[in-house]
Amino acid sequence: MRTSRITLSAIGIAAAAGLVLSGCANGDTDGAAPAPGGDTGNGGQETFEVYALLPQGTDQPYGTTYRPPMQAAADELGINLTITNSQYDADRQASECEVAVAAQPDLIILWPAVGDTIRPCLTAAQAAGIPVTVTNSDVNPEDKDLIQAYSGPDTYGQGVSSAEMMCDFAAGEEIGILVVNGLTGNSTAINRNAGFVDTIEANCPNVTILAEQPGNWNKDDSQIAVSEMLTAVGPENVGGIYAADDTMVAGAIDALKARGIDPADLIITSIGNTFLGNPLVVSGELDGTVFQSSSWDGENAVRLAHAVLTGAPFEAELFMPSVKVTAENASDPSVAPEW
Template identity: 85%
Template sequence: MRNTRITTSVVGLMAAAGLVLSGCATGDAETPDAGGSGEETFEVYALLPQGTDQPYGTTYLPPFEETAEELGLNLTITNSQYDADAQASECEVAVAAAPDLIILWPAVGDTVRPCLAAASAAGIPVTVTNSDVNPEDKDLTEAYSGPDTYGQGVSSAEIMCDLADGEEIGILVVNGLTGNSTAINRNAGFVDTVEANCPNVTILAEQPGNWNKDDSQIAVSEMLTAVGPENVDGIYAADDTMVAGAIDALKARDIDPEPLYITSIGNTFLGNPLVVSGELDGTVFQSSSWDGENAARLAHAVLTGADYEENLFMPSVKVTAENADDPSVAPEW
């Protein structure tokens, strides 16, 4: 039976934004100082895997570009559409152009080392945005800004553990794209936390949903068949797009999602209404505007020698029915 006692960590993003503007970030990292009016200009290549072709990129890019212009960063932006080979080619062009800095959002985390090595050999610093490189590649980068992807998995697991409240339950897990560092870190954060904090929660099966709603619906349908729908008490999906597909898979089997324990990450325009309706018990807010703005600010700090943290994490805010309508966590994408 569903337990309605959910501990919600409310860290208002409006308050966090105020801290950013005052030069201090929420959490362990400090937002880099803008370091002046941006009179000095720098050439910067931004190797991204998405742009206005996806909702996140559509709201990431305007604050990224506006802040870059404010700080004197002349941006050349690419979009590999999550094609590792395409991003590798874009990196070759970027290194040949010899910019002052490269901002990298890895398309596929375990394929970017050659790009990083080439930039390092050419003396071009690299900062990473949104999805960090693998630990073994960190020495080839200057710093990272974006979501604490491991911490997001932790937060979603904490919601799940609180929902279960000691009850023995079996759940399905829908991961992101195989090999993607965000998917790897979110899964690790979720699994580690469940094992440590609520061993009463058993993961019955897991499959990648590839950050895609349709793929996730198929994956959950297959897992329901494999383990038996009567044995499934909940679902964790690594983002709201995939959890929407998971919920559709339940409905296609005439399974009411509301009695189940379901958590996710994003608090997007797709996920937030599911929280309000009660079909999704909890998610973790991710701000695309924070992400874009701080990618530019961190790059500028590295270029100007201003103080910066090697890992600048955005706040991970738990969103449940208790705070789903709070303006500080209003969906952005």
């Protein structure tokens, strides 16, 4: 197992959860004034109707640990949530958005299934006077003027962090690497790839990207993709792999093993620090990953929405802390995997 050259300090995730109500800037709410809620009879707390248009739920590990904190925050703050799950089907999410807009809720929380397909949903909500906040995967830059705010991971920054670890571990050594991207068209996939590639090109020209393929956030697809890339470029030329999440990096590692290649001989980085990825860091098969908290994500989607609805201060971009995880801190409770 390679020795890490990175000195890391874990950032407290729980401490950051309260940032949404104490942000330094107010979001732009022009043209989307919140609708007044009604009295629940519970201490006079306002209630709000909110649609949460999600692309996953308890059918996937992230959604399974994202939704309970989301619901708990909604119960605390007097928000009645209607939650959908498009299963990353852009057409299905578009239909769910039509239903949501017709229902005239006080606000829509949107987790885009496919980033470049959601503009019609946003324009329809704006025309109906319904504010939209975005969670987990931000909208494309050209759509930012149609939303109130975003909460979730800094997806570009996550790619940067994974690349920084790659550069650090390479330490000037000339290596060629394979890149496994997420689902084509997904904003998280686009941003993570951009952050990774920009950082590699700027900081470590000794690292050359030999080939890229999408792994579709899927372990089996990623194993096939890496196997194909190994054949195309020659396994003897590959000194490292970057995968845009831990599920895909696990598939990449399986592809190496199927070729009789010891993953510990390569430099491999990822994003997530999940129940799948964290043990790979501990074992030395994965050199580094970036912690992402699903519970922070779900809770703060609602807290941000509530701040927009009530006119409380909020940040237009509320990013969860990103912590680099290597063998040095993989067992630290502050970065314990959640999904």
